[in-house]
Amino acid sequence: MSEPGDTEQQIRQDRLAKLAAARSRGVDLYPTGFPHRVPVAVLRERFGGLEPGTDSGQRLRVAGRVMARRGHGKAQFLDLVDASGRIQLHATADATPGYEEFGDLDLGDLIGVEGEVFQSRRGELSVRVESWQLLAKCLRPLPEKWHGLTDVEQRYRHRYVDLITNEQSRVDAIARSRAITAMRAALDEEGFVEVETPVLQPLYGGGAAKPFTTHSNELERDLYLRIADELYLKRLIVGGLDRVYELSKDFRNESISFKHSPEFTMLEWYQAYADYRDGMELVEKVVSRAGAAAGSTLDLTPPWPRRSLREAITEAAGIDPLADRDRERLVSFMQEQGMDTSGDHTWAQAVDHLLSHFVESRVTTPLFITDYPVELSPFSKRSPDDDAIVERFEAFCGGMEIANAYSELNDPLEQRERFEQQRRAAAAGDEETTPMDEDFLLALEYGMPPTCGVGIGIDRLMMVLLDKRNIREVILFPALRVLEPDDGGA
RNA sequence: GGGCCGUUAGCUCAGCUGGUAGAGCAGGGGACUUUUAAUCCCAAGGUCGCAGGUUCGAUCCCUGCACGGCCCA
Numbered sequence: 001m002s003e004p005g006d007t008e009q010q011i012r013q014d015r016l017a018k019l020a021a022a023r024s025r026g027v028d029l030y031p032t033g034f035p036h037r038v039p040v041a042v043l044r045e046r047f048g049g050l051e052p053g054t055d056s057g058q059r060l061r062v063a064g065r066v067m068a069r070r071g072h073g074k075a076q077f078l079d080l081v082d083a084s085g086r087i088q089l090h091a092t093a094d095a096t097p098g099y100e101e102f103g104d105l106d107l108g109d110l111i112g113v114e115g116e117v118f119q120s121r122r123g124e125l126s127v128r129v130e131s132w133q134l135l136a137k138c139l140r141p142l143p144e145k146w147h148g149l150t151d152v153e154q155r156y157r158h159r160y161v162d163l164i165t166n167e168q169s170r171v172d173a174i175a176r177s178r179a180i181t182a183m184r185a186a187l188d189e190e191g192f193v194e195v196e197t198p199v200l201q202p203l204y205g206g207g208a209a210k211p212f213t214t215h216s217n218e219l220e221r222d223l224y225l226r227i228a229d230e231l232y233l234k235r236l237i238v239g240g241l242d243r244v245y246e247l248s249k250d251f252r253n254e255s256i257s258f259k260h261s262p263e264f265t266m267l268e269w270y271q272a273y274a275d276y277r278d279g280m281e282l283v284e285k286v287v288s289r290a291g292a293a294a295g296s297t298l299d300l301t302p303p304w305p306r307r308s309l310r311e312a313i314t315e316a317a318g319i320d321p322l323a324d325r326d327r328e329r330l331v332s333f334m335q336e337q338g339m340d341t342s343g344d345h346t347w348a349q350a351v352d353h354l355l356s357h358f359v360e361s362r363v364t365t366p367l368f369i370t371d372y373p374v375e376l377s378p379f380s381k382r383s384p385d386d387d388a389i390v391e392r393f394e395a396f397c398g399g400m401e402i403a404n405a406y407s408e409l410n411d412p413l414e415q416r417e418r419f420e421q422q423r424r425a426a427a428a429g430d431e432e433t434t435p436m437d438e439d440f441l442l443a444l445e446y447g448m449p450p451t452c453g454v455g456i457g458i459d460r461l462m463m464v465l466l467d468k469r470n471i472r473e474v475i476l477f478p479a480l481r482v483l484e485p486d487d488g489g490a
Numbered sequence: 491g492g493g494c495c496g497u498u499a500g501c502u503c504a505g506c507u508g509g510u511a512g513a514g515c516a517g518g519g520g521a522c523u524u525u526u527a528a529u530c531c532c533a534a535g536g537u538c539g540c541a542g543g544u545u546c547g548a549u550c551c552c553u554g555c556a557c558g559g560c561c562c563a
Contacts, residue, residue, distance in 0.1 A: 007535055008500045011517055053524090068526075075523035092523060107516070120524050144501040144515045146527050151501085153558045165501090255491080258560090340563060470559090481557065 008141060015139045018104055027134065034112035034135055037061040041084035043117065043125075050119035062087060062127055063112040063135060065164065066105055068145055076103070077126075080113065083170070088120070089113055091129040102129065107145075108138025108164070156478050173476060175294040176462050182293035183267060183456075184247065186286045192243040192269060197232035199225060199249070205440070206230030206379070208432040209252040212262075225251035229268045230379065230453065234408060235443045237270050237451050245269035247458070258470045259400065262479050265458035270408070272449040276391045279405040279452040280306065280368050283395055287366070287402065287461065296465040298397070304366040306393075309355060312369050316358040321351045322373065322388075330354065345430075348375035363396040372406075378418040378434055379453075380406035398464035405454035412444035 019029055038060050047056055064082035074093035079086055093099045095115075105111065115130035143149040148165035155162040155169070162169045184194065202221070204211040206228030215222050229246045236244045247267045256262060267286075271278060284302035291300040307315075310322045319333050330350040331341045339357060344350040351373060359369065372392040374382060380390035392406035409415050419441075422433040462474040472478035 007517075010535080011500070014517075070525045070528050071522080072525065072528085073522040075525090077525050077528085079526075088526070090524075094523080120526090122524065122526080124524085124526065126524085141500040141516055146515065147502045149501070151497095151558090153497090154501090156558090255563095343563075483557065 011141050012139050015106055015137060018106075019137055022101070022134070029134065030136060031133065034061070034063045034133070037063040037112060039084040040064065040080070040082050040087045043087060043127075044085060047117045047119075047125055050117070050125065052119050052123040053121045054119055056117040056119075059114060059116050059130065060127075061112060061114045064110065065138070066107055066109045066111060067142075069105075069107060071103075074099075078105075080111070080127075088124050088126040089115075089129050090118075090120070090126045091132075096129045097131060102132060105134070106138060108140070108142045109134060110136040110138070153480075156472055156480055157483075159476055172466055172468075172474065175466060176474060179290040179294040179462065179465060180247065180458065182289045183286050186289045187243075187245050187269060190243065190282065192245050192271075193241060195233070195236060195241070195244045195246055196248070197226075197229055197236075197246060201226050201232075203435055203437050204228075205434045205437050207250075207252075208434065210254055210431060212251050212253045227252050228455070229266065230455070231437055231440045233268055233270045234448060234451070234453065235440065237272050237408075238443045238446055238448045242272040242449075243270070256479060259460060259463070261459060261471050261475055264471075264475075267456040267458055268453065270451055270453045272451050274452040275407040275450065276370070276393055276405055276452050279407075279454045280304075280370075280393055280395075283368075283403050283405065283454060283456070284366075286456070287395070287397075290461065291465050294462070294465045296467075298365070298465065300366055300397075304368055304395070306368040306370055308371040309351075309369050309373075310371065312359045313351070313354050316362065317354055319354070321354055346375070348373055352376060360396050360401060361399050363399060366395060366397040368393045368395055377406060378422055379409050379415070381409045381411075381450075398467075400460045400464050401457070402461045402464060403454060403456045405452065408448070408451040408453050410444060410448040410450060412441050415444055416441055 023029055040062060043060065043062060050056055062080060062082070064080045066078050067081045067086070068079035070077040076091050078089040078091065080089050091099065091102050096102055112133045112135050113127055113129050113131070115128040117125070117127055120126050143161065143165050149155055149158075149162050155166070159169075163173065188194075200214065200216070200223045202223060204224040204227050206226075207230070209227040211224040211227050213222050213224055227250055229248075229250070233244055233246060245268060248265065249263050250266045251263050252260075253262065254260060269282075271282070281302070284300075284304055288300040288302060291298055310320065313319070313321045317333075317337075319330070321330060323329075325347050327344070327347040327350055330347065331344055334341050334344070334350065334353065334357075339353070341350065341353070344353050355369070370393040371383065371389045372380070374380070374388055374390050377390045377392050380392045383389040383391055390406060392404075394401050394405075395403035409418065419434070419436045423436060426433040426435075459471050459474050462468070463471060466474060468474055
């Protein structure tokens with residue numbers, strides 16, 4: 001075994017040999033459990049007040065991964081890490097049975113330990129190893145103990161190694177989970193029910209995006225992975241469920257960027273007999289609860305300021321976007337500002353571009369932008385005061401859009417006309433239109449109550465709450481290009 | 491999609507206008523029974539991302555490709 005580049009293979013072979021030796025001694029290499037163990041955090045809570053240099057007189061069991069070792073001849077200290085924290089172990093030739101085999105343990109090994117809790121002279125809470133058991137062997141070398149795994153690509157491709165070595169990665173993963181739990185709780189308290197609607201759809205809709213396509217052999221037809229939950233959830237509102245939400249993955253077959261992932265997590269809720277003003281209050285409540293649960297330092301205390309899109313752009317950019325419907329006026333202004341307007345084919349797109357350029361990117365603390373032009377919003381209800389405006393809002397924070405919502409269009413005839421507009425836009429070359437959905441229109445014809453619908457992009461929200469600049473930092477297994485085979489067989 | 495940058499030991503990083511590479515940690519051997527980035531001694535570890543080109547000679551210069559990062563769209 002002396003091929004070049006096989007440091008890691010040599011380590012693996014050495015460790016496999018240790019396993020084989022242990023097996024020949026009759027050791028159960030992969031035992032089925034380790035009962036009655038105490039999480040490290042609980043142990044710390046219970047014994048944290050112990051005076052330095054004193055024993056607790058109490059034995060207990062801890063289990064986790066060996067992350068550091070400091071040897072001292074016939075004694076050694078190890079750091080044991082579980083999901084709740086890190087604790088020092090002290091093994092000695094006198095007190096630890098099988099001390100020699102204990103010394104064969106490698107960094108990364110998972111072990112269970114039983115022994116007395118004591119406070120070292122230097123005040124480090126520790127467990128004396130009075131009995132121990134290998135729970136699973138680590139056959140691969142861990143990254144460097146001080147820097148951990150810092151290579152961004154390796155952290156994403158081998159997230160388990162990132163989580164093993166970088167406590168912050170574990171903290172962030174748990175924070176995301178806590179935030180999601182808190183959002184569910186907030187909605188449940190308001191009488192919402194969580195539902196599940198199709199991921200595989202014969203028609204996609206509810207957003208402006210290109211879908212992934214797949215195929216059902218049994219149904220003998222192509223299906224789409226949903227780009228949004230919207231149209232199914234509104235069918236449930238027609239059916240009388242009144243308050244529904246769904247929290248799961250949507251898929252968009254588009255470019256990947258620091259804030260775009262092809263699969264991403266959406267929370268959508270629909271509230272009957274409510275309008276977009278009610279939606280803003282609930283967004284404030286749900287997001288502030290999520291922020292508290294995630295330990296965010298942002299001030300998300302309601303109420304958040306509200307500005308109309310027209311006011312916000314006029315103030316930030318110095319041009320009134322809604323003075324008329326003239327694309328040329330906006331585009332020439334934007335070009336004077338040095339902006340690339342090659343993607344702004346319509347007046348509405350230019351307005352959207354102004355919003356993201358001058359408003360979205362500058363928002364640090366939470367802000368609602370309200371009252372959007374109808375052209376940007378095929379499923380929103382028109383304002384009773386202005387035919388050209390819809391009752392829609394977006395919430396921005398930390399330079400990011402975190403929520404999009406509106407009073408839902410529930411007039412089936414007008415909804416049909418909006419679909420027709422989308423069809424015309426598609427015929428004109430717009431690749432991100434929403435296709436005619438006859439079954440959805442049929443549902444609306446049975447009557448949908450006035451409803452507010454809200455969508456929250458969970459990944460972007462987590463970026464804001466955890467202060468991450470790349471969506472891959474808040475997705476445990478982000479989309480990456482596949483490497484050529486032969487990345488070392490390692 | 492465009493521009494810039496990166497890819498060297500398992501990990502974190504050095505490597506001078508081109509002469510086939512160094513350190514720390516991890517791993518191996520040894521000393522050490524309250525250390526905590528423990529310490530000390532010894533030895534070992536490389537297809538310098540991949541493929542071409544220039545050159546007497548390429549980790550280094552050039553081209554292409556792969557993957558990633560940042561910025562722009």
